[in-house]
Amino acid sequence: MSQINNSTTAAVSAAAGVSDARGGSPDLAMGKLDLACKSKAEAQQYIGQIETAQAKKQDCATALRSARSLRRGVRGRATQSEYARAVAACKHARAGTGSVPVWLLKFCKSHGINVETPTTVSDESRDTWSDALDMLEKMQVLNAVCDEAGIDMPVSADKDANRQEWERVMVDLQNRIDSIGAEIHAKMRQIQNCIGEYDSYTQ
Numbered sequence: 001m002s003q004i005n006n007s008t009t010a011a012v013s014a015a016a017g018v019s020d021a022r023g024g025s026p027d028l029a030m031g032k033l034d035l036a037c038k039s040k041a042e043a044q045q046y047i048g049q050i051e052t053a054q055a056k057k058q059d060c061a062t063a064l065r066s067a068r069s070l071r072r073g074v075r076g077r078a079t080q081s082e083y084a085r086a087v088a089a090c091k092h093a094r095a096g097t098g099s100v101p102v103w104l105l106k107f108c109k110s111h112g113i114n115v116e117t118p119t120t121v122s123d124e125s126r127d128t129w130s131d132a133l134d135m136l137e138k139m140q141v142l143n144a145v146c147d148e149a150g151i152d153m154p155v156s157a158d159k160d161a162n163r164q165e166w167e168r169v170m171v172d173l174q175n176r177i178d179s180i181g182a183e184i185h186a187k188m189r190q191i192q193n194c195i196g197e198y199d200s201y202t203q
Contacts, residue, residue, distance in 0.1 A: 036201035043194035046187045053187070056148075057180040063145035064173040066138035071166035074112040076139050076153040082107070083140040090136055094129040108132055111139070112162075142169075149176050 070076065078086075089104045108115045115132045146153050151172045154165035 032201045036198050039194045039198040039201065043191050043198070046191045046194065050184055050187045050191075053180050053184050057177055057184070059141075059145050060149070060173055060177045060180065063142045064170060064177065066142040067166060067170050067173060070135065070138055070142065071163060071170070073159050073162050074135065074139070074166075075155055075157065075162060076111070076143060076169075077155045078107075078111070078139070078143065080140065080144060080147070083136060083143060087133065087136050087140060090129060090133040094133055108136075145173070149173075151176070 086104060086107050089101055090108075092098060093100050093104065105115065113132050113135050114128070116128050143153060145151075146169065149172070151169060152165075154162050154169060156162045156165055
């Protein structure tokens with residue numbers, strides 16, 4: 001990639017000197033400079049696109065790991081704000097202070113998360129709330145990626161149907177990862193083409 005990051009102006013100025021020595025035109029050198037700059041800018045665009053795609057691929061991989069650990073009958077449909085609220089309340093419950101809000105107990109039950117139901121949080125209940133928090137945080141990550149990718153989260157209360165829905169989510173996520181990987185490889189080939197063009201204009 002260093003070819004792209006070298007000084008285009010200096011390289012083409014040298015080419016202009018050779019061109020003048022051979023009786024060439026300074027306009028030709030300036031034309032090459034313009035083309036080299038365009039190739040450099042195009043390569044830098046592709047680099048930025050690859051960085052964005054790699055981040056999305058990593059997010060999908062994290063979501064896929066979450067899906068694999070959540071497929072035991074957990075229903076994952078909720079909005080991000082609902083998850084954020086549930087996660088915050090679950091952290092409070094896990095800390096062992098105050099009382100457990102009724103809405104949090106209902107939220108966990110409706111999403112297939114087994115938790116104790118004390119009026120106040122006791123030391124004995126902290127482990128179960130730690131498990132619940134882990135599941136909620138995984139759901140939050142998974143839900144965000146699936147929303148962006150247009151993948152429907154499981155909603156079925158039936159265990160067999162729910163399991164099938166989770167399998168579909170995992171297949172969809174893997175397909176998304178493969179698609180992003182193919183996109184990254186295509187962009188890398190385009191960068192190589194830009195480097196080749198850059199080199200031809202600056203030699």
